[in-house]
Every structure is written in C-alpha cells, then in structure tokens.
Amino acid sequence: MRRERSVGGLRCGEVLACLADYLAGELEARVRERVEAHLAGCDVCERFGGDYARVVACLRRILAAPDPPPDGFEERLLRAFEEAAGEPGH
C-alpha cells in the first residue's frame, strides 16, 4: 500500500499532483526545489517520477513519427480541390 510521507515540505500526493509541471519545467523555483528535495528523500516518488518521465519520453520518441497517408491520397485530394476551386462562387 502507498505510504504518504512528508519529505522536503511536501506530501507524496502533492508531488504526484505537480509531476507533469515539474517535468515540463513549469514550476516556480521555490516549488521546484521542494519537489527535488522530496524526490531525493522519497524512494516511492523517485521511482514513480522516473517511470512517468520514461513513459512520456517513450511516447515522444517511439510514436512521434506519423505514418504517411496512403498512396494516391494526394492525387485524390488535389482533384477534389480543383473541383471545389472551380465551383462558381469561389
């Protein structure tokens, strides 16, 4: 079971709540220092924070490159564009 601890002036739940902002570098310096003090002294949050950061890094690295549209898509779309652009009123 989870152990809620107070380390570095923050409880584990408070660290969990600001993990995304911490990783995005969007916490103000004072809060960031307390998060870092907590992570240094709490193995539970230190491990979970690492997992969270790894999952985000994997999403960004592994799934980042989208597959191109299927063959022939661009030609079909350009034909549709020509029809639309040729309509009266445009």
Next chain:
Amino acid sequence: MAAEIDAELLSRVARGDRAAFACLVRRHSAPVLRFARSLVDAGSAEDVLQETFLAAYRKADTFRGAESARAWLLAIARNAARRLHRRPSPVLADEEALAELGARAGWGQTPSPLAAAEGAELRERLAAALERLAPADREAIVLRDLEGLTTAETAEVLGIRPGAVKTRLHRARLRLMGALRAGGRGQ
C-alpha cells in the same frame, strides 16, 4: 519560419492556388491523419483527412489569429470527425481521485510499467495502451506528446482552457501507465 510559410501558403490557398494547396497538404497530412485515426476508425480516417483540407481551403481566410496552422488544421479535423460520425464530444472519464489514478499507474507499486519492454514490443504496448484509453484522454496525449503541440495550441484544438489541458494530460498519462501495467506482457 514555419509559421510564416504556413501563413503565406494559406493566403494563396484562399485564392484557389493549387500548388500552395499541395504544399500545405504535404506539410501537414501525416500528423492530421494520425490525429484522425485516434478519433475515428481507420476506414474513416482518410475521409476526415480529405474533409479537413477541403474545409481548410473553404475557410482559409479565417486562419489569422490561430495559434498555429497545425493547431488550426487539427481543430478542423476534430470537427470533421464529429460531423462525419455524428459523435458527441468525447465524454470525460470520471474524475477519480488523483491518488487512485496514481496507484493504478504504479505509484508506490512494483514493478514499473515499462520494466523489461523495449524496441518493437514497447512501441506495440504503448500503442495498445493508448487504444484502450477514453477518447478525451487519448486526444490529450496525441496532441501534446505525439503531435508535439504546446499547451496553448492544444487548448485551442480542444476548446478548453490551458489549465484544463494540463490537468487532462496528467490524468491521461496516469491512466496510460495504468493501462500499460494492466496490459502487461503478451497483451
């Protein structure tokens, strides 16, 4: 620079310039298609993609003031997906307590959700876990982590405030970690 190119392309597209339209499509179709695939089934995603660019042509003159062409196109795609499929806006998953979400995501538990997974297996597990999320959660992750939109751009696409984007993204990532743990190996 990319922003200026897109703005220039869109002003030419508004005048019916075929070459500018083709260029716009080449710059943005792959990410728009990926987003469409996260909203509708694979068979309909191409329809959404085509409709997105035709709608972009019809209202190219409304682009000014958008966060970016990418965000503007993705917002159009989101509307096109809803119109083509008459789907209501994605319903938000129940707002569970953050501690519960965290516990399911592995907070205070072992092993870690990605233990021992790498390469192709990791990619497959991530994609499968993403697939299992509620649409509103998947949307937040696709826009911020895969498409690489900023919080402000994501807020524009989803029509919500930036603070709400941050909250939704964090909760969505925790649910994704929960899905990864639940899926485990060989899922």
